[in-house]
Amino acid sequence: MANEPIPDRRTLARNAASIDVQFHVYNSAGKKPLTRKVPGRLINISLKGACLETSQILIDGHHLMLHDDIDGGTPVILDIPASGEEGPFVLQARVLWYNRISGETHFPFRTGIKFIEVSPAEKKQLETLIRTTATSPKA
Numbered sequence: 001m002a003n004e005p006i007p008d009r010r011t012l013a014r015n016a017a018s019i020d021v022q023f024h025v026y027n028s029a030g031k032k033p034l035t036r037k038v039p040g041r042l043i044n045i046s047l048k049g050a051c052l053e054t055s056q057i058l059i060d061g062h063h064l065m066l067h068d069d070i071d072g073g074t075p076v077i078l079d080i081p082a083s084g085e086e087g088p089f090v091l092q093a094r095v096l097w098y099n100r101i102s103g104e105t106h107f108p109f110r111t112g113i114k115f116i117e118v119s120p121a122e123k124k125q126l127e128t129l130i131r132t133t134a135t136s137p138k139a
Contacts (some may be wrong), residue, residue: 005012007066007118013046014044014045014046014051015042015044015045015046015052015130016044017042017043017044017130017133018041018080018133019041019080019081019083019133021039021040021041021052021078021079021080022039022040022078023037023038023040023052023077023078023079024036024038024059025059025062025075025076025077026076026077028075028077028092033077034060034062035060035062036059036060037079038054038055038056039054039055040052040053040054040055040078040107041054041107045108045126045129045130045133046112046130047118047123047126047127047130048115049093049096049112049113049114049115050113050115051110051111051112051113052076052078052093052110052111052112053101053107053110053111054107054109056108056109057111064076064095064111065095065097065098075092075093075094075116076094076095076113077091077092077093078090078091078092078113080097080129083091083129083133085129086124086129089125091115091122092114092115092116092117092118093113093114094113095113096109096111096113096114097111097112098110
């Protein structure tokens with residue numbers, strides 16, 4: 001039982017990508033940033049979530065997985081660059097998991113994020129981003 005694979009809960013396939021982003025931890029109750037912006041890279045993406053590579057799990061004293069919001073509502077805010085005909089935009093996401101990547105890499109952590117509170121306009125921008133930057137389906 002201990003060696004059984006973890007079931008994939010995704011409802012949409014992820015598409016491989018390489019999208020440089022900036023992100024910060026945000027206090028949704030207080031409506032203010034909790035940290036400065038730090039760089040990251042989306043390495044796969046769908047309309048529901050993505051895998052974000054980062055060099056930091058602890059930013060300005062705030063751990064991406066541990067925060068003070070009892071309801072788990074302290075999201076990560078992603079600044080997504082312009083792509084195709086769409087301009088830059090912002091998405092909120094919740095960090096679901098993280099792993100340290102072995103070996104030498106610029107971004108030694110991978111985090112699984114789920115997009116939250118996506119407006120119809122943001123969904124359209126996300127669809128364009130996926131269409132113009134994603135390289136191939138990734139399980």
